[in-house]
Amino acid sequence: MRPPLSYVPLLPVMFSIIAGIVVSRRLGDEVFIVIALLLCCTVSALLLKRRYIAVLFATVIVGLVAGEADAFKGRGNVPHEGVHRGSGLVKSVRESEMSQRCIVSMIGDYEGNCYLTVPGFEDGVAPGDYISFSASFKGLDSPRDVDGDTDLSDFYYRNHIVSRATVLHDSLAVTGRNESLLWKIKRLRGKFIDDITRSGLKESSQEFIAAVLLGDDSLLDYERRPGFAAAGLAHVLALSGMHVAIIAGILSFVLFPLAWAGHRKCRWIIVILLLWWYALMTGMSPSVTRAVIMFSLLLVAKIIGRGYSSANALCFAAIVILVFSPRQLFAPGFQLSFLAVFALIAIPAALPEISTRNRLLRIVTSYLVYTLSAVIGTLPAAVYYFHQFPVYFIAANIPCAIVLPLLLAGALVVLALQAAGIDWSLLDNAVDALCNIVITTADKTAGLPHSTVDNLYLPWWSVIAAYAVIVSVLILLYYRKRWMIYVAVTAIALFLVSVNAGGDEVDKLFVGRSADATNLIYTKGNQAFMLSSVPRHQLDDEARYASKRYDEFLGRRDIDSLVVCDRACAGHNVMIEYGKQRIVVVNSNEIPRGVSADYLIVCRGFKADIVGLATSVECDSILLGSDINSRRRRRYFNELRETGRAVRSLEDDYGLVIESSR
Numbered sequence: 001m002r003p004p005l006s007y008v009p010l011l012p013v014m015f016s017i018i019a020g021i022v023v024s025r026r027l028g029d030e031v032f033i034v035i036a037l038l039l040c041c042t043v044s045a046l047l048l049k050r051r052y053i054a055v056l057f058a059t060v061i062v063g064l065v066a067g068e069a070d071a072f073k074g075r076g077n078v079p080h081e082g083v084h085r086g087s088g089l090v091k092s093v094r095e096s097e098m099s100q101r102c103i104v105s106m107i108g109d110y111e112g113n114c115y116l117t118v119p120g121f122e123d124g125v126a127p128g129d130y131i132s133f134s135a136s137f138k139g140l141d142s143p144r145d146v147d148g149d150t151d152l153s154d155f156y157y158r159n160h161i162v163s164r165a166t167v168l169h170d171s172l173a174v175t176g177r178n179e180s181l182l183w184k185i186k187r188l189r190g191k192f193i194d195d196i197t198r199s200g201l202k203e204s205s206q207e208f209i210a211a212v213l214l215g216d217d218s219l220l221d222y223e224r225r226p227g228f229a230a231a232g233l234a235h236v237l238a239l240s241g242m243h244v245a246i247i248a249g250i251l252s253f254v255l256f257p258l259a260w261a262g263h264r265k266c267r268w269i270i271v272i273l274l275l276w277w278y279a280l281m282t283g284m285s286p287s288v289t290r291a292v293i294m295f296s297l298l299l300v301a302k303i304i305g306r307g308y309s310s311a312n313a314l315c316f317a318a319i320v321i322l323v324f325s326p327r328q329l330f331a332p333g334f335q336l337s338f339l340a341v342f343a344l345i346a347i348p349a350a351l352p353e354i355s356t357r358n359r360l361l362r363i364v365t366s367y368l369v370y371t372l373s374a375v376i377g378t379l380p381a382a383v384y385y386f387h388q389f390p391v392y393f394i395a396a397n398i399p400c401a402i403v404l405p406l407l408l409a410g411a412l413v414v415l416a417l418q419a420a421g422i423d424w425s426l427l428d429n430a431v432d433a434l435c436n437i438v439i440t441t442a443d444k445t446a447g448l449p450h451s452t453v454d455n456l457y458l459p460w461w462s463v464i465a466a467y468a469v470i471v472s473v474l475i476l477l478y479y480r481k482r483w484m485i486y487v488a489v490t491a492i493a494l495f496l497v498s499v500n501a502g503g504d505e506v507d508k509l510f511v512g513r514s515a516d517a518t519n520l521i522y523t524k525g526n527q528a529f530m531l532s533s534v535p536r537h538q539l540d541d542e543a544r545y546a547s548k549r550y551d552e553f554l555g556r557r558d559i560d561s562l563v564v565c566d567r568a569c570a571g572h573n574v575m576i577e578y579g580k581q582r583i584v585v586v587n588s589n590e591i592p593r594g595v596s597a598d599y600l601i602v603c604r605g606f607k608a609d610i611v612g613l614a615t616s617v618e619c620d621s622i623l624l625g626s627d628i629n630s631r632r633r634r635r636y637f638n639e640l641r642e643t644g645r646a647v648r649s650l651e652d653d654y655g656l657v658i659e660s661s662r
Contacts, residue, residue, distance in 0.1 A: 010315035016056045017319055020063020021326045024071070035064050062323065070160075070326045076112015078163035080139035086110055086165075087132040089178060090125050092283070095218035100124060103159055104131070112162040118172060126190055128183035130176040135165035145510045146657060148553025158327045185280045189214050195418040196411075200428040205435040209411045212404075215239040215282040224439075229386065230452045231445035232393025236400055236438065239282055240337060241291035246405045248275060248295050250412060268299040286321060286328050287337035293317035294341075311345050314338065332385045336378050343377020344370055350477040371397060380458070380466035387555055389453040396445040400438050407434040455555040465495035509578045509658040511601065511623065511650055512550065517542050518603045518625030518650065520585060521550065521562070522578055522658075528559045533587050533603035533627055535570045570605045579660030584617055591616050599656060602636070604628045610636040614645050626651040 024031050038061050045054035088104040100118040102125060116135065118125060125131055140156050140163065192214055196206050207219035217225070217237060228234050235242065251271050258267040279292045294313045301308040318338055321328055328334040348369055371394055383389060410431040417424055445451060472488040509522035519542065520531040534542045543564045547554070567574040573592060575584045584597040587605035596618040604627040606613070614622060622645060624633050633649060640647040
């Protein structure tokens with residue numbers, strides 16, 4: 001007899017809080033009317049002695065209140081334009097070769113979070129620093145050129161960012177440091193990363209350990225993450241429950257003498273404290289926080305001698321995280337972490353038990369069941385966010401599952417020895433060898449033919465339909481009710497219809513936004529081409545930037561890469577016809593004669609008489625590229641306006657998009 005779902009009473013409570021958070025984000029100020037109505041429903045349910053229904057109404061209110069309180073934190077008066085002087089507390093820092101990207105909580109005259117870019121010529125900052133600076137501020141409403149252009153709105157929303165800015169040269173100063181215990185713990189990660197880089201480990205091992213042990217991937221090689229994703233090992237680079245489980249096991253092993261001495265409860269308490277210390281130090285990511293909450297509940301159950309339900313612990317972890325940080329609900333990391341663990345709990349429980357006397361076969365079977373369960377649980381969401389499916393993920397995960405516990409244990413010992421000023425070359429070589437196994441496995445797997453199925457772009461309703469299929473099949477397997485067959489078949493049919501619905505069959509031409517170049521990008525069938533105004537030696541870098549920015553736009557059209565044309569490079573002019581439109585790109589001082597066009601695009605290579613150019617080329621509209629010197633662009637704009645010509649600057653909120661049917 002299988003236990004009923006009432007064994008997981010927190011599951012409906014969790015969904016009620018999720019519903020409240022979602023409704024809060026959609027309603028805005030009208031949320032207070034909904035709260036009042038739900039309060040009436042809660043009181044009515046209590047009067048009718050429907051206590052559990054009253055609890056569900058009450059938890060929806062909790063979600064609404066949490067969402068509204070969180071929205072209040074996301075408001076601020078940070079400037080959206082112009083150059084201003086400001087100060088604030090650095091909350092997080094992400095390093096790159098040319099700059100630091102910081103989330104700064106503004107203090108003083110301004111309030112709210114600002115996404116601050118600190119160029120490489122400024123002194124570096126660290127989390128917990130108080131800084132003052134002058135910066136050029138911009139709003140968050142950055143226009144998108146086409147569907148599939150890079151969109152940072154979700155990132156800004158999840159981090160309560162209300163403005164963005166770039167620090168002006170030599171204007172940043174560190175004025176102090178937050179010395180609270182919380183920030184001291186957070187800053188330890190930077191110290192440990194420094195210890196790793198000072199060790200005798202190879203550079204590739206240093207960057208890998210910084211990611212898998214401390215959650216800092218800023219040292220990773222640019223090509224490393226795509227290779228791990230293609231091999232189905234992306235979860236190895238992101239701190240998750242797997243890492244927490246390994247670290248908890250290592251801590252339990254190290255503290256085993258306490259249990260041997262009869263202090264078993266003391267051992268578990270120390271493990272709990274160290275796990276929360278680790279979560280704080282690594283940034284309290286949703287996956288790590290979820291795992292630490294679940295492990296804490298497990299160990300508390302051991303201490304007080306009570307039973308433990310992993311499903312209830314999962315729901316409790318979600319409730320705690322969402323009440324204190326509702327916006328995590330919309331983060332891919334939060335969703336994938338909870339979906340994976342839910343699948344690990346639900347799918348094996350729904351399957352018939354496999355009885356075998358062969359221990360090795362039982363271990364292999366269990367490994368396959370749990371690996372496939374995690375994949376099934378996360379597959380629709382992972383495809384929606386990352387647009388690919390790794391084919392050989394099971395083969396790649398087998399050696400990594402064996403090696404990773406040893407690798408993390410060795411890395412912890414290396415850190416401990418470095419803190420004591422000891423460098424043990426034999427241990428460094430062993431850790432290097434273990435890192436090499438994981439990295440080589442990822443590289444070799446990613447290099448196999450057809451290692452991934454790419455360009456998988458699902459609409460959100462397809463993801464919902466896919467999970468409806470999974471849930472209906474699970475309920476069918478769990479309860480063995482015949483009527484659930486019809487529900488499962490219906491869900492599968494809806495999923496297939498949603499996947500096959502739509503599709504963009506229109507070719508497009510647009511001018512991509514870039515401060516350094518004017519890029520004309522256009523598609524023809526399953527090919528894409530780019531004309532760029534940069535010099536020839538910069539073409540590859542500009543193409544790499546454009547390919548990354550418009551990756552989704554290209555992927556939706558099953559286009560693998562951009563074909564870069566050098567006809568419009570600095571010192572050249574070019575004319576192209578696209579559909580019924582004719583476009584002339586001028587990137588030299590040579591003025592075309594006797595040419596007519598719908599659009600005339602002027603790039604930085606042109607420095608001659610703009611009115612003479614407009615007189616020579618008969619056109620409907622003149623577009624001034626964002627790569628032209630700002631003073632010269634303003635002069636061109638004013639001169640053309642004075643002559644009554646239609647002119648727009650591509651630095652502003654205008655983007656050219658032309659569609660052409662295939």
